[in-house]
């Protein structure tokens with residue numbers, strides 16, 4: 001009874017557009033869904049460093065290397081903002097990271113694809129960060145205060161990611177025939193996985209209804225995907241690149257770029273662990289965690305020694 | 314390669330305390346809550362806060378406070394706790410009438 005009244009009050013607050021803060025009463029489902037979403041999002045930022053990190057040592061110029069380093073470092077920061085937001089819901093970051101390292105946690109499918117050429121770095125910034133921005137701009141309005149604030153912080157930084165990517169793409173697209181071929185090949189490989197980033201169709205997305213009702217999300221997967229396609233197609237055409245979709249056509253009545261069907265078998269295959277790089281990504285994460293152990297030990301030893309001194313003083 | 318036992322790994326993986334981070338973005342502006350970091354001591358907390366919350370170089374100052382040291386009101390305080398402020402409209406300048414045409418400031 002009591003809970004039913006509280007739930008009504010909670011939903012009324014959401015309807016009025018109020019933000020929910022960590023100490024406020026919230027239904028267990030809301031808390032669980034947020035922990036799931038925010039931690040998956042944090043893991044995605046962290047695992048997302050791997051495909052791009054792969055190219056830092058091989059960037060074609062010092063400028064490109066500086067930029068890529070800064071971008072990858074930003075993604076680490078995004079992971080930390082999000083773990084920090086998740087912790088306000090009563091989970092430990094430690095716990096979440098263990099789940100990731102043990103292979104029990106999900107992260108965005110897109111990072112299970114390989115980065116084969118330098119053009120992939122441009123296309124990732126343009127398409128993958130571009131898709132992330134569409135999603136995150138929506139999440140910046142999320143009903144959970146700490147999530148929304150982390151998203152606002154992230155969105156401010158993401159525009160640089162997208163622009164540096166598009167700059168690489170545009171440069172290669174007007175370069176030598178080989179460069180142009182290389183960047184078109186990267187677009188061909190990354191286009192469909194980028195569309196999959198928005199998740200299954202609304203009709204196949206079991207969590208959507210609840211997340212929308214509680215304004216954790218304010219737009220559906222399909223709405224966001226359409227928005228991304230509408231923004232991106234003209235950007236491709238502006239630099240003379242084609243989108244690998246024979247069904248793509250503009251509908252002047254709706255103003256939408258209509259596109260073909262996504263290969264959902266591939267989507268589910270990669271989610272279940274059989275993407276091209278799932279195992280490699282987890283191996284690299286575990287290795288990084290183990291190799292960082294000495295840093296954690298040293299910091300703890302230093303703090304213990306200091307702590308002792310200040311207590312004596 | 315160093316192979317550690319699970320127990321050894323757990324010992325080194327113990328989670329460090331949480332620190333709340335407050336940042337000042339502009340000269341004269343108040344410090345605002347930015348988020349949190351884990352760190353074994355205040356010095357490393359400051360360094361981590363810089364790496365996480367000051368990558369764009371716009372900050373003037375950072376405070377870190379052990380999260381456990383913060384005492385906060387709870388949402389149920391909303392009514393009675395803040396009441397003394399809510400019912401004193403005479404603390405606002407609009408409460409007072411001033412003859413027409415007089416410039417107060």
Ligand SMILES: [Fe+2]
Pocket residue numbers: 045074075078154158
């Ligand atoms: Fe990011």
Ligand SMILES: [Fe+2]
Pocket residue numbers: 075129132158161
């Ligand atoms: Fe990004």
